[in-house]
Amino acid sequence: MSDSKKDLPDLNDVPEAEVRSRKSHISFSIVWLVPLVAVLIGGWLVFKALSEKGPEITITFKSAEGLEAGKTKIRYKDVELGQVTAIKLSEDLSEVVLTAELVKEAENFLSVNTRFWVIRAQVGVSGVSGLGTLFSGAYITLDPGNPGNIARHFKGLEQPPLVTTDLPGRQFLLKADSRGSLDVGSPVYYRKIQAGQVVAYDLAEDGHTILFKIFIDAPYHAFVYQNTRFWNASGFDFQLDTQGVRINTESLISILIGGIAFGIPQAEAPSTPAEAEATFRLFRNIDAAKERTYWVKKKSILYFDESVRGLDIGAPVEFYGIPMGEVIDVKLDFDKEKEEFRIRVVVETEVERFDEAGFVGNDAERQQLFESLLERGFRAQLKTGNLLTGKQIIKLDFFPEAPPAALAMEDGVAVFPTVPTPMEEISTKFMNILEKIDGLPIEQIGNDLRDTVHGAKQIAQSPEILESIRNLNATLEETRLLVSDLRTTVTPQITNVLEEARQSLANAEQMLDADAPLQVKMNSALEEIGGAARSLRLLMDYLERHPESLLRGKGQTE
Amino acid sequence: MSHDLKTARNQGLISCHSCHLLSRSAGPDAIMTCPRCGTRLHRRKPNSIKRTWALVVAAFIFYIPANLLPITIVVSLGQAQSDTIMSGVIYFIKSGMWPIALVIFVASVFVPLLKLIILTFLLITVQRKSSWRQKDRTRLYRITEVVGRWSMVDIFVVTILVALVKLGGLASIQAQSGAVYFCAVVVITLFAAMSFDPRLIWDTEESLNE
Numbered sequence: 001m002s003d004s005k006k007d008l009p010d011l012n013d014v015p016e017a018e019v020r021s022r023k024s025h026i027s028f029s030i031v032w033l034v035p036l037v038a039v040l041i042g043g044w045l046v047f048k049a050l051s052e053k054g055p056e057i058t059i060t061f062k063s064a065e066g067l068e069a070g071k072t073k074i075r076y077k078d079v080e081l082g083q084v085t086a087i088k089l090s091e092d093l094s095e096v097v098l099t100a101e102l103v104k105e106a107e108n109f110l111s112v113n114t115r116f117w118v119i120r121a122q123v124g125v126s127g128v129s130g131l132g133t134l135f136s137g138a139y140i141t142l143d144p145g146n147p148g149n150i151a152r153h154f155k156g157l158e159q160p161p162l163v164t165t166d167l168p169g170r171q172f173l174l175k176a177d178s179r180g181s182l183d184v185g186s187p188v189y190y191r192k193i194q195a196g197q198v199v200a201y202d203l204a205e206d207g208h209t210i211l212f213k214i215f216i217d218a219p220y221h222a223f224v225y226q227n228t229r230f231w232n233a234s235g236f237d238f239q240l241d242t243q244g245v246r247i248n249t250e251s252l253i254s255i256l257i258g259g260i261a262f263g264i265p266q267a268e269a270p271s272t273p274a275e276a277e278a279t280f281r282l283f284r285n286i287d288a289a290k291e292r293t294y295w296v297k298k299k300s301i302l303y304f305d306e307s308v309r310g311l312d313i314g315a316p317v318e319f320y321g322i323p324m325g326e327v328i329d330v331k332l333d334f335d336k337e338k339e340e341f342r343i344r345v346v347v348e349t350e351v352e353r354f355d356e357a358g359f360v361g362n363d364a365e366r367q368q369l370f371e372s373l374l375e376r377g378f379r380a381q382l383k384t385g386n387l388l389t390g391k392q393i394i395k396l397d398f399f400p401e402a403p404p405a406a407l408a409m410e411d412g413v414a415v416f417p418t419v420p421t422p423m424e425e426i427s428t429k430f431m432n433i434l435e436k437i438d439g440l441p442i443e444q445i446g447n448d449l450r451d452t453v454h455g456a457k458q459i460a461q462s463p464e465i466l467e468s469i470r471n472l473n474a475t476l477e478e479t480r481l482l483v484s485d486l487r488t489t490v491t492p493q494i495t496n497v498l499e500e501a502r503q504s505l506a507n508a509e510q511m512l513d514a515d516a517p518l519q520v521k522m523n524s525a526l527e528e529i530g531g532a533a534r535s536l537r538l539l540m541d542y543l544e545r546h547p548e549s550l551l552r553g554k555g556q557t558e
Numbered sequence: 559m560s561h562d563l564k565t566a567r568n569q570g571l572i573s574c575h576s577c578h579l580l581s582r583s584a585g586p587d588a589i590m591t592c593p594r595c596g597t598r599l600h601r602r603k604p605n606s607i608k609r610t611w612a613l614v615v616a617a618f619i620f621y622i623p624a625n626l627l628p629i630t631i632v633v634s635l636g637q638a639q640s641d642t643i644m645s646g647v648i649y650f651i652k653s654g655m656w657p658i659a660l661v662i663f664v665a666s667v668f669v670p671l672l673k674l675i676i677l678t679f680l681l682i683t684v685q686r687k688s689s690w691r692q693k694d695r696t697r698l699y700r701i702t703e704v705v706g707r708w709s710m711v712d713i714f715v716v717t718i719l720v721a722l723v724k725l726g727g728l729a730s731i732q733a734q735s736g737a738v739y740f741c742a743v744v745v746i747t748l749f750a751a752m753s754f755d756p757r758l759i760w761d762t763e764e765s766l767n768e
Contacts (some may be wrong), residue, residue, distance in 0.1 A: 013582050014571060014580050014581055014582050015579075015582065015594075016581060016584065016593065016595045017581040017582060017583060017584050017588075017590035017591065017592070017593060018590060018591045018592075018593050018596075019584045019588050019589065019590055020589045020590065020591055022586035031605070031612040031613065031753075032608075032612045034612055034613055034616040034746065035612050035615040036611070036621065037616070038615070038616035038617075038619035038620050038742075038746075039619055040622070041619075041623075041739075042620070042622065042623065045623050045627075055690065071639065135635040136635065237742045324720050371583045525663055541590040
C-alpha cells in the first residue's frame with residue numbers, strides 16, 4: 001500500500017470520509033421479502049391449480065367434425081365446464097377419442113347416466129338450432145342424467161337427445177305395425193297443440209312391431225290416460241262422403257315430417273292417468289283410433305269347396321252385419337283323403353266382441369256354449385258383399401238345416417265349419433222373376449192392340465173424314481184472301497200510327513231535355529224539397545234534444 | 559500481479575455514488591458519508607450478493623407461472639382463445655411467420671431465462687471467489703444489462719393490443735395473469751442485474767489481501 005501512495009502523491013488532498021455512528025445491525029435484509037412473496041404467490045397458484053383441477057374424462061365419438069383440441073369447450077346450460085385437451089383416433093380407427101378436462105364441480109354429477117353430444121348448427125324441417133356455433137365453433141354439451149355409478153369414460157351421442165333429464169314430462173311407448181313416415185323428432189299433438197315428440201323408434205324384439213318412444217312435455221303428459229288412443233296423424237286425411245269433401249290435418253309440419261296425435265274417444269271418460277313408460281298402440285289413423293278396439297284376435301280356418309272369386313285378404317267377417325274380423329289368408333288346399341281341391345281361408349276374429357255381447361265365462365263354459373251354437377247351425381258362408389264389384393265377404397249365421405259339424409283343430413287353430421253358398425237361393429229369385437213375366441196377359445194385350453189399330457183404320461177411311469178435309473181446304477183459301485186484304489189496307493194505317501207515335505216521343509224528349517223549361521222547374525222544385533227536408537231534419541234534431549218544446553214552444557237558447 | 563493493481567479500494571479510497579467525490583476511507587467497517595454531499599458511502603454495493611440472490615430466486619419463481627399461465631385471451635366472434643407465450647410462438651411458427659416467432663421466443667423466453675442463468679452463474683462464481691475468466695464474466699454481465707430491457711417488448715405488445723383491439727363482440731383482447739407474472743420476472747431481473755456489483759468479480763485477489 002505504501003508503494004501506491006508514492007505513485008499517487010496527490011491523493012493526500014483527498015478529504016476524509018465522515019464517519020457516522022453505527023446503527024443497530026439488521027441481520028435480515030428486507031430484500032428477501034421479494035422471493036418470499038414470489039414463493040407465496042407461486043404456492044397459491046399451485047394450490048389453486050391443484051384444487052381446481054377437475055376430473056379428466058374421455059368421450060368417444062364417430063367423428064370429430066368441428067372439434068378441436070384446446071379449443072372445444074364442454075358446456076352445460078351454456079356454462080363452461082371444461083375443455084377438450086386432446087383428440088385421438090381409437091386404436092381400431094373406428095372412432096375418435098376425446099380427452100377433456102372438466103372443472104372440479106363436474107365431479108359431483110358425472111355418472112354412467114351422463115350423456116355427451118356435440119352441438120353444431122342444424123337445419124331441419126322442424127327448426128334451426130345451434131346457429132351460434134357457426135361463429136364460435138362446435139361445442140360439447142352434456143346431460144347429467146340421474147345419479148349413478150361414477151364414470152370417466154363416456155360414449156358420446158351422435159344425435160342430440162331430444163329429451164334431457166331436466167325436461168319435465170313423461171315418456172311413453174307406442175306399438176305400431178309400421179314406421180310410416182314418422183321419424184325421430186316427429187311432433188306429437190294433443191288437440192292440435194304440439195305436446196311432445198318422438199324420441200326414438202326401434203324394431204321390437206319379435207321383429208313384427210315398431211316400438212316408438214315418445215316424450216310428452218309437461219303439462220300435457222297429465223292428459224295421457226290409460227284409455228288414451230294414439231294415432232298416426234301424418235300427412236292429411238282426405239274424405240269424400242255425403243257431407244262433401246273433408247281434408248283434415250294436424251299441422252303443416254306433420255304433413256312434411258309426420259306426426260302422432262292422441263286423445264280419448266268421445267264416448268269414453270278419462271280413466272286414471274298413465275304411468276311413465278306405459279305402452280300404447282299406435283293406430284293407423286284417427287278413424288281406426290275412434291273405433292272400438294279389440295286386442296285379442298283369434299285365428300280360425302275355414303274350408304270352402306266353391307269358388308272364392310272376389311274374396312280378398314282383408315275382406316270382412318260379418319255377423320249380423322257387424323264386422324267381427326277379417327280374412328288374413330286365402331290359398332288353395334288339397335284334401336288328400338277326399339282327393340279334392342278346396343280353399344283354405346284363414347280369418348282373424350276379434351273374440352272380445354263376443355265377450356262384450358255377454359258371451360263370457362271360463363274356457364270350458366265357452367267351449368260348451370260354442371258347441372251348442374254349432375249344433376244350432378252356427379256356420380260361416382261366403383256372401384257377395386258388393387254386387388257392383390263382386391267382392392265377397394264371409395258371413396257368420398245360423399243355418400238350422402246345415403249338416404252337423406264339430407269344431408276341429410288344425411295345428412292349434414280352430415277349423416270352423418262352413419256351409420256352401422246355396423245355388424237355390426239365386427235360382428229361386430230367377431224363377432220368381434220368370435213367373436212374374438209368365439203371369440203377364442200378353443195375348444190379351446196383343447188382341448186389344450189389334451182392335452185399336454183396326455178401329456183407327458176404319459175412322460181414317462170413312463167418307464166424313466174426306467168431306468171434312470175438303471171443307472178445310474176451302475177455309476184455308478178464304479183465310480189466304482183475308483190476309484192479302486189486310487196487307488193492302490191495314491199496313492199503311494199502321495205506318496201512319498207509328499209515325500205519329502215517333503213525333504210524340506220527340507216532343508217528350510224535348511220536354512225532358514236538360515235545358516227544357518220543365519226540367520229547370522223540376523230541378524228548382526227538387527231543390528226546394530231538399531231545403532224543406534233539411535229544415536225538417538234540423539227540426540227533428542232539435543225536437544230530439546228538446547222534446548219539451550213541442551209543449552212549451554222553442555225556448556231561449558242557453 | 560494483484561499487488562500491482564491500483565484500485566480505489568486498495569488505496570483506501572472511496573467514491574461517492576451521487577457526486578462521485580473521492581474521499582479517504584475511514585476503515586473497513588466504518589459507516590461513512592460523503593464530506594461534500596452527505597450521501598452514504600459504500601466501497602461496494604451493499605449486500606449486493608444477498609440482494610441479487612433474493613431477486614434472482616424471486617424471478618425464477620415467477621418465471622414458471624409467467625410461462626404456464628396465459629398472457630392474453632383473444633375473444634373473436636364469441637370464441638375465446640387464451641394464449642401462453644409458448645403457444646403464441648407455436649402459433650406463429652405454424653402459420654409460417656417464423657421471424658416473428660423467433661423475436662417473441664428470444665425476447666420473451668430465451669432472454670429472461672438467459673439473464674437469470676447468467677446472474678446465477680455470476681453469483682455462484684463470486685461467492686466461490688473464483689478467478690476464472692473474470693473478463694468474460696464481466697462481459698456476460700454487460701450483456702445482461704443491455705439485453706434485459708428488451709424483454710419488456712412482450713409486455714408492451716400485450717398492452718398495446720389490449721388497448722387497440724376493442725371491437726366489441728367482433729374481437730377483443732384481454733391481458734391475463736401470465737402477463738403480470740411475466741412483467742414481474744422482467745422487472746425483478748432488471749433489479750437483480752442492478753443490485754449486482756460487477757466489481758465483486760474482480761475482488762477475489764484483493765479480498766485475500768485484506
